[in-house]
Amino acid sequence: MSRLRPRSVRAQATLGASAVVALALGLASFALLGALETNLTMSAQADAERQAVKVAALAATGRLEPVPPPGHGTDFVQVIDAQGRVIAASPNLRGRPALVPEPPVAPGTVRGTWKGGRVRQEHRQRVVQVTTVTANGLVTVYAGTSLRDADTADETIVAVLAVVVPLLVLVVALITWRVTGWALRPVEAIRAEVAEIGDRELHRRVPVPATRDEVAGLAVTMNATLDRLEAAGIRQRRFIADASHELRSPITVLRTQLEVAQAHPDPELWGDLVSGALEDTVRLQDLAADLLLLARLDTSEPPPAAVVDLTEVVREAACTRRGERVPVRADIAPGIAVRGSTIWLSRLVTNLLDNAGRHAEQHVTVVLRVDASRGEVVLEVTDDGAGIAPADRERVFERFTRLDDARARDEGGTGLGLAIARDIALRLGAPSPSGTPRRGPAWSPRSPTERRSGPGRGRPPR
Template sequence: MPDTPRRWWRTLRVRVTALVTVAVAAALAVASVVLVLTMRGTLIGEVRQTAEAEVARVAAELEQGRTPTEGEWSAVSGFTMIQVRDEQGRLLAELPEPAAEAAAERPAVPDADGGDAAERRAADADASPGPAADELVVAERTVTTPDGVLTVVAASRIGPAAHGVDLVVNALMVAAPLLTLFVAVLAWFAVDRSLRPIEAVRRRAEAISHANLGERLPQAATGDEVERLTATLNAMLDRLDAGARRQREFVSDASHELRTPLAAMRAEIEVARAHGTASGWRATADRLLADHRRIERLTGDLLLLARFDDGSVARRAEPVRLDELVAGELAALTRAEAAASLRPVQVRGVPAELARLVRNLLDNADRYSAGRVAVTLAAEPGSEPGAGTAVLTVDDDGPGIPPDQRERVFDRFYRLDGSRDRSSGGTGLGLALARRIARAHDGDVVVAAAPLGGARFTVRLPAAD
């Protein structure tokens, strides 16, 4: 299947850079809007407070019957104007008094009848009105004075404040895109640098195949996610390498084990055909039948091991009386005398598999014993309720197993020297199957020296209530 062509806009580098750029641009846009709105609100609020303060000050003077003099208006802001009107809305005073040349530029304050004082003065002087005034913030207060009810109106222009906001907006219009571009370039180079080790790992992984599973990915001691990913992939390669090696060994051993009885059967047939007599064919048939049974048992063991290797195979566990199962398998002892001590113990598992485990251990003890086999079954209490353990021991009085080979006897097709060889009739898979079955039931099988002088195989399985 040809590789799918890579599109540059689908690469992780482009996607991460685009995501970061869009996120920064959105954040800058939101922050800019919030900044401008906050600044505008603050500045206009200050202008409004100034107008209200001037109105309050003048109103307080008028309530006391005093009219502020020109000197008392020096504190009035240059863009704030105060007017005093009577009940009919007539303009009584305007402070500070505008100069003639600046009359057209002062704020236009609405009067009571909808016009404004500036327009009225312009009409009275037969002059045209000045240019449009800035937006105003107006504050007013009606007070009772010795001269009657008066209204104090203060108007402040927000033009200077708006001008400051405009400067900030113009600055943000330039700075925000430049900052976004800078972040995009920075993100591009940062992502590119971060992905370089991953690209090196990818190229190395692409070169590893079944023929060179012993090679490993380059792992830099950076302490980051890339190092952990590389370590995980190398551990996976270790498992794949070990599995492939076991598979090769298994295939080689299985072919050798199958070839041996087949060669023997062929030799028997050829000898019988060339030199046999009619009376000798029965003995030949018996030997061929024994070899056939050996092949049948070997292929059965291989299929069962393959089933355990395939973790997807469904297994139905159920309560099993282990003492009854062991008692039923004692008939497998044909050479040795058995001494059994079986306590009632219940476990949970697959009965056929547990029977195969017990049968293999008993068959192994019977094959290599000198004449005696002891079988015991008991239950050990656990530290918590319902956490007990079923313990099955099978002892023989045979040659035993050296300590340095007690783990290797559970390997497939492994045989000890001396009496434990192929001539004894074993396939070399019985103990391997026993351990696999025990571990599939959350237990284990170990071997040690037996009190009888031979080997003791101990099986531990979780007990069931």
């Protein structure tokens, strides 16, 4: 059966519409035939019953004629006594034996349909049998009328329906096939365009029909998906280029130091060379760890959903900053817990504090609070440094972005700290960053003179 089932949507729609129409027409045809049959049969029965009742009344009063003429709409009449003898009959049944060998034994009325053989007729007969009491005993009157009109109408309608119904089903199938093909033409255009789009042609887009229907919505969604794929491809290529550049620098310096150590085997130089090599190795290790974390954040795996004491995480991160060049002021609300990962949240807070500490002049402030009006947890890290220009407030969260090209590399970090913080916050349900700062903006600095790293927002666990 699975092999016989059509596979294309067009064929399935055509088959389904044809089947539904065929079933509907079939049921309508049966209903029409049944209604017509009932109407004509009841009309014939009414005529026969009037004649049977009239003749039975004449027999009961003793005025029955030997040859009662059939009335209007009646084909024959026959009257039989209790012994089965014919005592009266219409002219077309003169000399014929009793139609029913065994007459009824009790008064009453019986209605039924006889085949034409009993009365030697081609068509069926609707017969009404009325048994009444007379002075000579029980007398049964049989009055019948032909159903030739009903039979002829049935045959005619059946012949017409046998031709009309298949034609209607065929017309519906053809119309459905054409309409479905017309409706699916944009889908085929979309499929053909998508089939031709390769990994190097993500700039191409599928055609959007002007119908504003579901197919147009599909095309718009497909183009939006291609936009995201193209953007992801651009980010990936840019990330690979930046990562290659960032890895090349410490590797080159490390190789140079090793080559110098090999070319000048002077023990007095080994201390400085080993220290420099160790610094570059640590830098490579940190960069590799950041790249691995970003790769994990870019996957589609569900984020951790454990309940984390964010108050303790922020307090611990702030306490580790004691004794550094720039002190950290903490305003941490107690008892705040969110769903996420302790490692991820600790890394987010640490990256924000590291970034703020590198640019602060005298102090860094970390604030953890609950926005009761929105039901959100807000983490804010600010410093009193030079700040970030409005045009760079989005770019600062891009990977390998350094706004100050003049500063030393060892002071500037890897350029991944804020990108990791942003990605962690997004993965844990924080609002998406926007180009226009909002009240309590999620990512952008508030002003060029006040740097705000974060705030990360999240919802408390229910």
